[in-house]
Amino acid sequence: MKMTSTLTLTYKLSQNVGIRALSDQSTDLRKVLADKIPKEQERIKNFRKSHGATKVGEVTVDMMYGGMRGIKGLVWEPSVLDPEEGIRFRGKSIPECQKALPKAAGGAEPLPEGLFWLLITGDVPTDAQAKALSKEWAARSALPAHVTKALNDFPKHLHPMSQFSAAITLLNSESEFVKAYTGGVHKSKYWETVYEDSMNLIAKLPVVAATIYRNLYKGGKGIGSVDAGKDWSHNFSLMLGYDNPQFIELMRLYLTIHSDHEGGNVSAHTTHLVGSALSDPYLSFAAGMNGLAGPLHGLANQEVLVWLQKLRQQVGDNPSDEKLKDFIWNTLKSGQVVPGYGHAVLRKTDPRYTCQREFALKHLPDDSLFKLVSQVYKVVPPILLETGKVKNPWPNVDAHSGVLLQYYGMKEMNYYTVLFGVSRALGVLANLVWARALGLPIERPKSLSTDLLMKAVKAA
Numbered sequence: 001m002k003m004t005s006t007l008t009l010t011y012k013l014s015q016n017v018g019i020r021a022l023s024d025q026s027t028d029l030r031k032v033l034a035d036k037i038p039k040e041q042e043r044i045k046n047f048r049k050s051h052g053a054t055k056v057g058e059v060t061v062d063m064m065y066g067g068m069r070g071i072k073g074l075v076w077e078p079s080v081l082d083p084e085e086g087i088r089f090r091g092k093s094i095p096e097c098q099k100a101l102p103k104a105a106g107g108a109e110p111l112p113e114g115l116f117w118l119l120i121t122g123d124v125p126t127d128a129q130a131k132a133l134s135k136e137w138a139a140r141s142a143l144p145a146h147v148t149k150a151l152n153d154f155p156k157h158l159h160p161m162s163q164f165s166a167a168i169t170l171l172n173s174e175s176e177f178v179k180a181y182t183g184g185v186h187k188s189k190y191w192e193t194v195y196e197d198s199m200n201l202i203a204k205l206p207v208v209a210a211t212i213y214r215n216l217y218k219g220g221k222g223i224g225s226v227d228a229g230k231d232w233s234h235n236f237s238l239m240l241g242y243d244n245p246q247f248i249e250l251m252r253l254y255l256t257i258h259s260d261h262e263g264g265n266v267s268a269h270t271t272h273l274v275g276s277a278l279s280d281p282y283l284s285f286a287a288g289m290n291g292l293a294g295p296l297h298g299l300a301n302q303e304v305l306v307w308l309q310k311l312r313q314q315v316g317d318n319p320s321d322e323k324l325k326d327f328i329w330n331t332l333k334s335g336q337v338v339p340g341y342g343h344a345v346l347r348k349t350d351p352r353y354t355c356q357r358e359f360a361l362k363h364l365p366d367d368s369l370f371k372l373v374s375q376v377y378k379v380v381p382p383i384l385l386e387t388g389k390v391k392n393p394w395p396n397v398d399a400h401s402g403v404l405l406q407y408y409g410m411k412e413m414n415y416y417t418v419l420f421g422v423s424r425a426l427g428v429l430a431n432l433v434w435a436r437a438l439g440l441p442i443e444r445p446k447s448l449s450t451d452l453l454m455k456a457v458k459a460a
Ligand SMILES: CC(C)(COP(=O)(O)OP(=O)(O)OC[C@H]1O[C@@H](n2cnc3c(N)ncnc32)[C@H](O)[C@@H]1OP(=O)(O)O)[C@@H](O)C(=O)NCCC(=O)NCCS
Pocket: 295, 296, 297, 298, 300, 332, 336, 337, 338, 339, 340, 341, 342, 343, 344, 345, 384, 389, 390, 391, 392, 396, 397, 398
């Protein structure tokens, strides 16, 4: 009986936090990784030795012309996206992460610090480990003077995402990886300075992002400073100028759920690709951000709000379903996409949409824009299905984030993708550290011309 209850307890513990060795309780993330990396290198070496030549898929002509959709061509450790159930961070769904990850005192949403720990180590962290990251990021958050100056000198008409990506590129003056590489460091140690750069970059991103926001929309005043006693999202919210506890909770959720979406999406793949040339984490991540700035990717969260505003102007706040349908068909007939709907991999409603909807149902159920977004959710999918070509008629993450930000007073929709970018650093940089730790080579897939492809098909 005693044995059964011990087993049950052990099982429950392993479900919640994973069974950890004492060393896994360390709050020193670099040490934890240094312990894990040789074991993972060994595991993969053995796997490749036995199965390196095993086929895991095939490539058709349509895949080559179709944006490489469905080609299994990348290894990405932090997360995997299932078409039906959505993202799993190291095997955990969003609701599971919301339950298992450490929270701020009195908070209900997960801390992005905890998610980063999970993404990079594969383990759910303890409260102490998440707190240690809050402290460490606060300590690493200062910007070099030349970056602050550049941010303050950017013209006001420069899009926030261009400012964000440019400032991240400029930060490479601080790269530890560049110093080590120039100094002739052995390749087995690349991951160590990639880790340092990644931690520094993540720590500095809220300051960069808040400076852009304050400069563009608040006359350059009141950015404040990072408080080592507060978590990453709390500091970020205050620097942006928002002290409403609900907004701070929203930021924790927002920065958690936008972090990673496996490796093939544009921002993740770009960061990975550029990093494979041994460009440092600043240059690699800035490249990824230039991809996130595209309207079919991260800029869609801005586009959703622009579209909703047009919709409101044309059909009012409480349109009938019929009026809404006409507006949607007009969008499609004019050759545009319905922003916030569809996905290259997902085939169901995005769980990142669902958890934001749940946040809205809890905190702003009567908001008129939320009601409109809910009505759009009902009306859009059957229309997209009726077109006969859209593979996924359901909403993605971008269909819901803007309405929440609007509710708490962040009305500047041109800025929304920067928030997405701050969060995306967590996933793509966690992977970058592993890419160097595993010694992955420069990426170089083979391309063919149409003539050569036709020849290859004929020969086959
Ligand atoms: C996300 C997205 C780029 C995926 O593209 P994809 O994998 O090529 O999607 P599909 O295979 O379903 O595309 C098939 C067709 O349906 C169209 N389609 C897909 N989603 C659509 C949408 N939301 N509205 C209108 N048309 C859409 C495509 O443009 C394509 O048309 P085409 O054959 O005339 O070129 C696409 O769904 C889209 O543009 N969505 C709106 C932008 C958005 O929300 N982006 C954020 C994604 S997280």
